[in-house]
Amino acid sequence: MKLYTTPATPFGRTVEIVARELDLMDDIEIVPTAVAPTKENPEYQALNPLRRIPALVADDGTLIVDSALIAQYLAAFAGNRTLFGDDAPDRWAMLNDFMIAKGVCECLVAARYEGFVRPEARRWLPWTEDLFNKVHAALARFEAAPPATGEGLTIAAIALGAALGYMDFRFSAEAWRERYPALAAWHAELDERPSFAQTRPG
Amino acid sequence: MKLYTTPATPFGRTVEIVARELDLMDDIEIVPTAVAPTKENPEYQALNPLRRIPALVADDGTLIVDSALIAQYLAAFAGNRTLFGDDAPDRWAMLNDFMIAKGVCECLVAARYEGFVRPEARRWLPWTEDLFNKVHAALARFEAAPPATGEGLTIAAIALGAALGYMDFRFSAEAWRERYPALAAWHAELDERPSFAQTRPG
Numbered sequence: 001m002k003l004y005t006t007p008a009t010p011f012g013r014t015v016e017i018v019a020r021e022l023d024l025m026d027d028i029e030i031v032p033t034a035v036a037p038t039k040e041n042p043e044y045q046a047l048n049p050l051r052r053i054p055a056l057v058a059d060d061g062t063l064i065v066d067s068a069l070i071a072q073y074l075a076a077f078a079g080n081r082t083l084f085g086d087d088a089p090d091r092w093a094m095l096n097d098f099m100i101a102k103g104v105c106e107c108l109v110a111a112r113y114e115g116f117v118r119p120e121a122r123r124w125l126p127w128t129e130d131l132f133n134k135v136h137a138a139l140a141r142f143e144a145a146p147p148a149t150g151e152g153l154t155i156a157a158i159a160l161g162a163a164l165g166y167m168d169f170r171f172s173a174e175a176w177r178e179r180y181p182a183l184a185a186w187h188a189e190l191d192e193r194p195s196f197a198q199t200r201p202g
Numbered sequence: 203m204k205l206y207t208t209p210a211t212p213f214g215r216t217v218e219i220v221a222r223e224l225d226l227m228d229d230i231e232i233v234p235t236a237v238a239p240t241k242e243n244p245e246y247q248a249l250n251p252l253r254r255i256p257a258l259v260a261d262d263g264t265l266i267v268d269s270a271l272i273a274q275y276l277a278a279f280a281g282n283r284t285l286f287g288d289d290a291p292d293r294w295a296m297l298n299d300f301m302i303a304k305g306v307c308e309c310l311v312a313a314r315y316e317g318f319v320r321p322e323a324r325r326w327l328p329w330t331e332d333l334f335n336k337v338h339a340a341l342a343r344f345e346a347a348p349p350a351t352g353e354g355l356t357i358a359a360i361a362l363g364a365a366l367g368y369m370d371f372r373f374s375a376e377a378w379r380e381r382y383p384a385l386a387a388w389h390a391e392l393d394e395r396p397s398f399a400q401t402r403p404g
Contacts, residue, residue, distance in 0.1 A: 050302060068270075103267070129240075
């Protein structure tokens with residue numbers, strides 16, 4: 001399989017952590033790929049019209065875009081039924097946590113685009129404030145009930161870990177550990193897993 | 203179940219079309235909900251920290267955000283195995299089409315926010331051009347191979363139909379039918395299904 005990604009993206013990191021947790025890295029060739037809004041990339045866009053990363057091309061040539069779908073494909077490929085909670089009684093609540101954590105990544109990446117891709121004169125502070133309002137509402141929710149880790153690790157914990165790692169990488173001034181001490185302890189343990197330690201951005 | 207949505211959103215419309223195709227509307231109470239970036243909505247945000255629509259609250263109280271996950275939940279609730287291609291040999295290619303169609307909706311909604319929520323002086327034309335570049339690359343891909351409809355209707359066709367309907371609703375000047383005649387014919391047939399006809403925005 002070919003995985004088009006770059007270490008900086010929390011979406012690509014989510015997929016790479018999944019691949020490592022599933023011991024699939026020998027089956028995957030990483031194709032370093034950079035994308036940014038307003039930057040043309042016709043070669044990559046011929047593969048993924050949305051010009052987003054990550055994207056996976058399976059061995060049979062099937063294209064898979066979207067980190068959630070790629071992660072799901074890898075779990076199915078590996079015959080794993082725990083990462084996506086296939087047989088878990090709380091499956092939908094866990095997948096919902098995954099979607100909220102992925103949404104946090106989306107808000108943070110949007111804030112990064114606003115603050116670093118868009119020309120300064122075209123930035124709009126309420127936009128960034130709105131994104132961080134959503135990020136903090138989501139983190140407050142996770143502070144009260146962080147996803148399972150350890151033996152019961154799921155895609156929800158992986159995506160939330162990637163979101164927090166991205167916040168450290170791009171928004172280190174946010175000081176989220178002071179606001180969310182339970183999440184800080186939760187993340188510190190998670191971040192020691194080899195799959196996380198080997199994929200830290202920056 | 204309670205579904206928080208509004209007719210204008212292509213994501214909410216995707217879910218409502220799914221609910222109608224699955225004959226679940228008697229099980230669902232629609233809770234009209236409006237959201238917009240930079241507009242506070244503490245009551246709704248207490249439910250969904252990301253302040254996005256749609257959101258579903260299942261009968262057991264489980265919250266489900268993200269249109270793809272809600273649609274998947276409804277299909278599982280109804281015992282339907284065709285909309286998400288559970289047993290189809292081309293399942294991953296179809297789900298990938300779904301993700302690309304959902305991505306088109308995301309680009310269009312982002313363009314709407316850029317052009318109608320953000321103050322005019324803060325808009326940045328290359329941003330909007332970039333979004334439509336992605337939209338058109340995706341539509342060109344679907345023009346060559348539109349998703350199955352009729353008896354073989356899947357979530358990919360539903361999401362693409364919602365994307366095209368949203369383009370008609372918010373960007374009627376785009377004249378996409380001239381550029382994509384096969385998609386235009388494809389959409390004209392799909393749009394006559396009761397689930398589509400009963401959920402047209404505007």
